[in-house]
Amino acid sequence: MSALRCVGVDAGYAKKSPCVRGIDLTVQRGEIIALLGPNGAGKTTLLMTLAGLLPRLGGEVFVDDSATSSGNPRAAVRAGVVLVPDDRALFRNLTTAQHLKLAAPRRKSAAAPAIQQALGYFPALTRRLDVAAGDLSGGEQQMLAIARALLQRPRVLLIDELSMGLAPIIVESILPVLRTVAEQDGTAVILVEQHVRLALAVADQAVVLAHGEVALTEAAGVLAADLPRLESAYLGS
Ligand SMILES: Nc1ncnc2c1ncn2[C@@H]1O[C@H](COP(=O)(O)OP(=O)(O)OP(=O)(O)O)[C@@H](O)[C@H]1O
Numbered sequence: 574m575s576a577l578r579c580v581g582v583d584a585g586y587a588k589k590s591p592c593v594r595g596i597d598l599t600v601q602r603g604e605i606i607a608l609l610g611p612n613g614a615g616k617t618t619l620l621m622t623l624a625g626l627l628p629r630l631g632g633e634v635f636v637d638d639s640a641t642s643s644g645n646p647r648a649a650v651r652a653g654v655v656l657v658p659d660d661r662a663l664f665r666n667l668t669t670a671q672h673l674k675l676a677a678p679r680r681k682s683a684a685a686p687a688i689q690q691a692l693g694y695f696p697a698l699t700r701r702l703d704v705a706a707g708d709l710s711g712g713e714q715q716m717l718a719i720a721r722a723l724l725q726r727p728r729v730l731l732i733d734e735l736s737m738g739l740a741p742i743i744v745e746s747i748l749p750v751l752r753t754v755a756e757q758d759g760t761a762v763i764l765v766e767q768h769v770r771l772a773l774a775v776a777d778q779a780v781v782l783a784h785g786e787v788a789l790t791e792a793a794g795v796l797a798a799d800l801p802r803l804e805s806a807y808l809g810s
Pocket residue numbers: 586592610611612613614615616617618619
C-alpha cells in the first residue's frame with residue numbers, strides 16, 4: 574500500500590490553465606522523494622495542493638489507498654498529510670515550548686512523551702524552549718517547524734524548501750532526521766530542496782518537475798551519479 578499516490582493531478586491558480594499538469598507520483602511508507610526542478614516548475618503549487626491549501630484542478634490523490642477531498646486542509650491533516658511550508662509559518666511571539674504544546678496531543682499523558690520524542694530529533698531545541706520563535710536562528714526555526722509537524726504524526730510529510738536561508742552545514746544536520754523519521758515511523762516524505770546534491774543524498778527517489786510536468790523519475794542514487802541527465806530534465810528535455 575502506498576502512503577500517497579497522485580494520479581493525473583492538475584494544479585494551479587486558474588482552472589482553465591493549470592500550471593501543474595498530469596502528475597503521477599507515488600511515495601511508499603518510509604520512502605523519501607526529492608521533488609526537484611527549476612524555479613517556477615510548480616513544486617510549491619503541487620505541495621500546497623496535496624496539503625489541501627489549493628483546490629485540485631484535476632486528478633485524484635490517495636492516502637493509504639483512500640481517496641482524499643480537494644481543497645480541504647483539515648481533511649488533509651486528518652488523513653495524515655502535513656506540510657512544512659517554505660516560510661515555516663511560525664508565530665513570532667510564541668516560544669518553542671508553546672509551539673510544541675499547541676501541536677502535541679491534547680491528552681496530558683500523551684503530550685509530554687510526544688514532545689520529548691520531537692525534541693529527541695532536535696536536541697538543540699531543548700536549550701531554546703523559552704525563546705520566542707522570532708528570536709530563534711533560521712536553523713532552529715526550521716527544526717521547530719519540522720518538530721511541530723512531526724507532533725501531528727504525519728503519514729506523509731511535505732517539506733517545501735527546507736534549506737531556504739540556511740547554510741548547507743545546517744541543512745546537513747537536519748536532513749538525517751528525515752531519514753530517521755522515515756525509517757523509524759514509516760513516514761513518507763516529499764522534500765523540495767534546491768541543494769540538489771544534499772537532497773539526492775538523503776532521498777530514495779527523485780522526481781523532477783519542469784514546466785509543470787514530471788520530466789524524470791529516477792532512483793536518487795542513480796541520478797546523483799548522472800548529473801547531466803538531471804540537468805537536461807531541468808531544461809524539460
Ligand atoms: N499565487 C499565485 N497566483 C498565480 N500564479 C502563481 C501563484 N503562485 C505561483 N504562481 C505561478 O505558478 C507557477 C509555479 O510556481 P511554484 O511556486 O509552484 O514553482 P516552484 O517550482 O515552487 O518554484 P520555486 O522553486 O521558485 O519556488 C509559476 O509560474 C508561478 O509564477
